[in-house]
Amino acid sequence: xxxxxxxxxxxxxxxxxxxxxxxxxxxxxxxxxxxxxxxxxxxxxx
Amino acid sequence: xxxxxxxxxxxxxxxxxxxxxxxxxxxxxxxxxxxxxxxxxxxxxxxxxxxxxxxxxxxxxxxxxxxxxxxxxxxxxxxxxxxxxxxxxxxxxxxxxxxxxxxxxxxxxxxxxxxxxxxxxxxxxxxxxxxxxxxxxxxxxxxxxxxxxxxxxxxxxxxxxxxxxxxxxxxxxxxxxxxxxxxxxxxxxxxxxxxxxxxxxxxxxxxxxxxxxxxxxxxxxxxxxxxxxxxxxxxxxxxxxxxxxxxxxxxxxxxxxxxxxxxxxxxxxxxxxxxxxxxxxxxxxxxxxxxxxxxxxxxxxxxxxxxxxxxxxxxxxxxxxxxxxxxxxxxxxxxxxxxxxxxxxxxxxxxxxxxxxxxxxxxxxxxxxxxxxxxxxxxxxxxxxxxxxxxxxxxxxxxxxxxxxxxxxxxxxxxxxxxxxxxxxxxxxxxxxxxxxxxxxxxxxxxxxxxxxxxxxxxxxxxxxxxxxxxxxxxxxxxxxxxxxxxxxxxxxxxxxxxxxxxxxxxxxxxxxxxxxxxxxxxxxxxxxxxxxxxxxxxxxxxxxxxxxxxxxxxxxxxxxxxxxxxxxxxxxxxxxxxxxxxxxxxxxxxxxxxxxxxxxxxxxxxxxxxxxxxxxxxxxxxxxxxxxxxxxxxxxxxxxxxxxxxxxxxxxxxxxxxxxxxxxxxxxxxxxxxxxxxxxxxxxxxxxxxxxxxxxxxxxxxxxxxxxxxxxxxxxxxxxxxxxxxxxxxxxxxxxxxxxxxxxxxxxxxxxxxxxxxxxxxxxxxxxxxxxxxxxxxxxxxxxxxxxxxxxxxxxxxxxxxxxxxxxxxxxxxxxxxxxxxxxxxxxxxxxxxxxxxxxxxxxxxxxxx
Numbered sequence: 001x002x003x004x005x006x007x008x009x010x011x012x013x014x015x016x017x018x019x020x021x022x023x024x025x026x027x028x029x030x031x032x033x034x035x036x037x038x039x040x041x042x043x044x045x046x
Numbered sequence: 047x048x049x050x051x052x053x054x055x056x057x058x059x060x061x062x063x064x065x066x067x068x069x070x071x072x073x074x075x076x077x078x079x080x081x082x083x084x085x086x087x088x089x090x091x092x093x094x095x096x097x098x099x100x101x102x103x104x105x106x107x108x109x110x111x112x113x114x115x116x117x118x119x120x121x122x123x124x125x126x127x128x129x130x131x132x133x134x135x136x137x138x139x140x141x142x143x144x145x146x147x148x149x150x151x152x153x154x155x156x157x158x159x160x161x162x163x164x165x166x167x168x169x170x171x172x173x174x175x176x177x178x179x180x181x182x183x184x185x186x187x188x189x190x191x192x193x194x195x196x197x198x199x200x201x202x203x204x205x206x207x208x209x210x211x212x213x214x215x216x217x218x219x220x221x222x223x224x225x226x227x228x229x230x231x232x233x234x235x236x237x238x239x240x241x242x243x244x245x246x247x248x249x250x251x252x253x254x255x256x257x258x259x260x261x262x263x264x265x266x267x268x269x270x271x272x273x274x275x276x277x278x279x280x281x282x283x284x285x286x287x288x289x290x291x292x293x294x295x296x297x298x299x300x301x302x303x304x305x306x307x308x309x310x311x312x313x314x315x316x317x318x319x320x321x322x323x324x325x326x327x328x329x330x331x332x333x334x335x336x337x338x339x340x341x342x343x344x345x346x347x348x349x350x351x352x353x354x355x356x357x358x359x360x361x362x363x364x365x366x367x368x369x370x371x372x373x374x375x376x377x378x379x380x381x382x383x384x385x386x387x388x389x390x391x392x393x394x395x396x397x398x399x400x401x402x403x404x405x406x407x408x409x410x411x412x413x414x415x416x417x418x419x420x421x422x423x424x425x426x427x428x429x430x431x432x433x434x435x436x437x438x439x440x441x442x443x444x445x446x447x448x449x450x451x452x453x454x455x456x457x458x459x460x461x462x463x464x465x466x467x468x469x470x471x472x473x474x475x476x477x478x479x480x481x482x483x484x485x486x487x488x489x490x491x492x493x494x495x496x497x498x499x500x501x502x503x504x505x506x507x508x509x510x511x512x513x514x515x516x517x518x519x520x521x522x523x524x525x526x527x528x529x530x531x532x533x534x535x536x537x538x539x540x541x542x543x544x545x546x547x548x549x550x551x552x553x554x555x556x557x558x559x560x561x562x563x564x565x566x567x568x569x570x571x572x573x574x575x576x577x578x579x580x581x582x583x584x585x586x587x588x589x590x591x592x593x594x595x596x597x598x599x600x601x602x603x604x605x606x607x608x609x610x611x612x613x614x615x616x617x618x619x620x621x622x623x624x625x626x627x628x629x630x631x632x633x634x635x636x637x638x639x640x641x642x643x644x645x646x647x648x649x650x651x652x653x654x655x656x657x658x659x660x661x662x663x664x665x666x667x668x669x670x671x672x673x674x675x676x677x678x679x680x681x682x683x684x685x686x687x688x689x690x691x692x693x694x695x696x697x698x699x700x701x702x703x704x705x706x707x708x709x710x711x712x713x714x715x716x717x718x719x720x721x722x723x724x725x726x727x728x729x730x731x732x733x734x735x736x737x738x739x740x741x742x743x744x745x746x747x748x749x750x751x752x753x754x755x756x757x758x759x760x761x762x763x764x765x766x767x768x769x770x771x772x773x774x775x776x777x778x779x780x781x782x783x784x785x786x787x788x789x790x791x792x793x794x795x796x797x798x799x800x801x802x803x804x805x806x807x808x809x810x811x812x813x814x815x816x817x818x819x820x821x822x823x824x825x826x827x828x829x830x831x832x833x834x835x836x837x838x839x840x841x842x843x844x845x846x847x848x849x850x851x852x853x854x855x856x857x858x859x860x861x862x863x864x865x866x867x868x869x870x871x872x873x874x875x876x877x878x879x880x881x882x883x884x885x886x887x888x889x890x891x892x893x894x895x896x897x
Contacts, residue, residue: 018243
């Protein structure tokens with residue numbers, strides 16, 4: 001089970017990556033308006 | 047305007063099946079406008095303009111989306127507004143921001159947004175107006191952010207295009223402040239994410255540790271998990287956890303106590319103690335409970351913050367009441383459109399019929415009727431002529447006026463009134479938040495318990511004593527308490543919104559349910575108890591002349607004319623050949639009838655008809671007299687010089703007013719009427735509603751209303767219900783202000799609660815709902831205290847373990863969440879009894895009919 005000594009830090013790195021992605025998305029304002037994009041989805045650009 | 051529009055949309059509905067529909071708004075097209083060939087037909091020039099813009103830009107997809115969407119009509123008012131004030135340097139300075147790449151950004155609030163197709167169309171603005179780079183719409187706020195190149199396109203052109211598409215734009219103020227709040231919201235969301243990630247990962251590590259407690263675990267692995275959890279927990283305490291530490295510290299420095307004091311004490315004592323034990327390599331650690339606490343409590347805070355955004359929205363009132371542009375008369379006599387901000391004292395301004403007066407001033411030329419109901423609550427318009435004062439915000443009705451500006455912006459009467467509204471809102475005694483009151487009590491109890499634990503165990507082992515105290519503080523952390531109020535309030539506000547009651551903040555519910563023995567409801571008359579617009583209440587004489595009267599009156603903007611032109615009657619196919627309006631008297635017209643004959647019609651007061659040499663029979667005089675007696679305005683109609691019909695106009699009571707007042711009184715409220723209208727009319731309304739004359743006051747101006755409410759709220763709960771700008775200050779000053787549907791924008795802003803359904807019955811639902819919500823909150827607090835007592839007992843006695851804490855804490859939070867869901871019903875019981883009484887009433891009526 002000594003693989004845990006690699007797996008636990010690796011899991012942290014993965015979780016950290018996901019967290020950084022979320023923080024970037026929030027800072028770009030992707031969570032500011034949660035209503036309009038749902039309406040925007042019907043767009044079909046010619 | 048609205049009356050005209052609704053008349054327009056309702057009138058041709060009868061022949062809707064056979065008539066072609068407008069290619070843009072899909073309302074039936076009037077006969078005269080039907081095209082001879084096959085092609086798109088339009089109901090008005092506004093729709094035609096909107097269609098041609100959309101069509102020429104190849105955006106016909108708009109109509110396809112619209113067809114898929116709920117079919118909603120979108121009549122476009124043919125506006126003639128030029129929006130040239132949008133190009134004023136003063137306007138640019140106020141509302142636009144310059145980007146470094148030479149483009150300019152502006153936020154515009156749009157009217158008339160209603161469906162997904164609007165989002166699609168507005169975000170195609172760069173294709174419609176060259177020079178616009180980007181348009182992003184926030185549907186919920188009805189706000190579009192536009193980037194454009196100022197050299198390629200003027201803002202007024204963009205505004206005109208939006209207007210002709212049916213979305214009249216207004217500039218959005220305080221964009222900078224909103225931006226700061228947006229950054230705050232984002233920061234909170236990030237903290238929530240960090241706390242959630244830490245809590246989840248620590249929980250995984252602790253599952254391994256707990257399993258190890260029963261099954262055995264390699265000590266190397268155990269140390270790995272403990273250190274990993276410690277690292278994550280330290281991150282959680284140092285970043286998201288600081289929210290509580292900062293707020294608790296601020297409270298201590300201000301020599302007060304809030305709920306964050308016991309919370310941060312538990313979190314940080316437990317955290318630091320845990321770090322020491324991890325380094326030591328043995329002993330109980332509570333990292334899982336600590337990080338989960340931070341996560342759960344932050345959820346509560348996040349909900350609260352989002353909720354209060356609505357409530358703390360600055361009173362942005364001037365925007366809705368005074369127009370953004372003014373028509374200034376230059377020295378050489380030319381007219382120019384400028385923004386209201388750049389008006390100066392001494393300027394001469396022209397206001398046309400239907401315009402709102404932009405500043406305080408003195409009339410120089412012209413005589414017109416003005417509607418002051420926004421400002422004073424008077425239901426009938428008054429006459430303004432040279433030398434008389436005009437106040438900003440009043441509506442000019444009948445003819446063109448020129449006036450000299452005496453005061454602008456904040457110095458106007460309405461500006462001063464708004465200042466008092468803002469002050470009243472700021473001064474309102476905020477009751478101490480329920481959780482803070484409990485938090486103070488808890489802090490003393492917890493600190494006492496913790497000290498007792500330390501003292502009690504000290505003689506056995508000082509290390510053990512600190513261990514127990516830390517466990518106590520973590521296990522009894524008032525997590526449920528922190529979640530209870532915001533969750534229950536959010537659930538209740540959501541439930542209320544589904545019933546058409548919009549509540550800005552939870553504290554309004556708390557004040558409404560406050561169990562004070564002296565409770566008063568103050569109701570405004572015009573627009574609250576009554577419909578707030580003149581309506582034909584009675585008709586006397588020839589019925590056949592009705593459609594002709596409607597046709598003639600549809601040409602005028604006078605309130606009497608609007609009332610007469612919205613009578614339910616078949617449309618007339620006569621044509622008006624000439625029309626004269628005599629201010630304050632009546633209207634005269636010559637109409638060509640379908641059979642080729644022409645006839646003259648005079649509609650007006652008794653004096654008007656007499657001045658035209660028309661003889662008024664005795665029965666008509668009597669009708670006028672009795673109408674005046676009962677507080678209504680009589681109008682006489684003569685055809686070809688013979689008086690043939692009469693109408694009585696009044697502002698009718700809402701159907702449910704009497705019933706709602708009765709039920710309010712039954713549930714222990716003292717009901718009073720406070721109105722700006724004439725005392726005689728107010729007294730008559732009170733009598734009709736079964737209220738004593740002592741409880742009704744008329745002729746009260748906005749400042750007096752405010753003073754009255756302030757005096758009353760000194761020793762009792764005062765609920766103010768109103769609709770106008772004249773009520774706004776009183777709405778803000780009352781314990782709870784309720785704005786009714788159809789009211790002025792300002793009243794919505796000043797009130798805590800807005801009703802979106804017609805009538806007063808929602809107030810009863812609201813009273814019931816607030817009481818049941820407070821009951822729910824008390825239940826959740828009791829439950830979470832119950833869990834805390836168990837946890838405290840266990841930890842003092844030394845029976846607590848990290849595992850037990852990890853079970854008790856989520857169990858307490860889960861129970862709280864489940865109880866809070868009850869608040870979603872928002873007084874459903876009250877509605878059921880209401881329904882039951884209606885069924886009862888229906889049965890009684892049936893019985894009566896049968897017998």
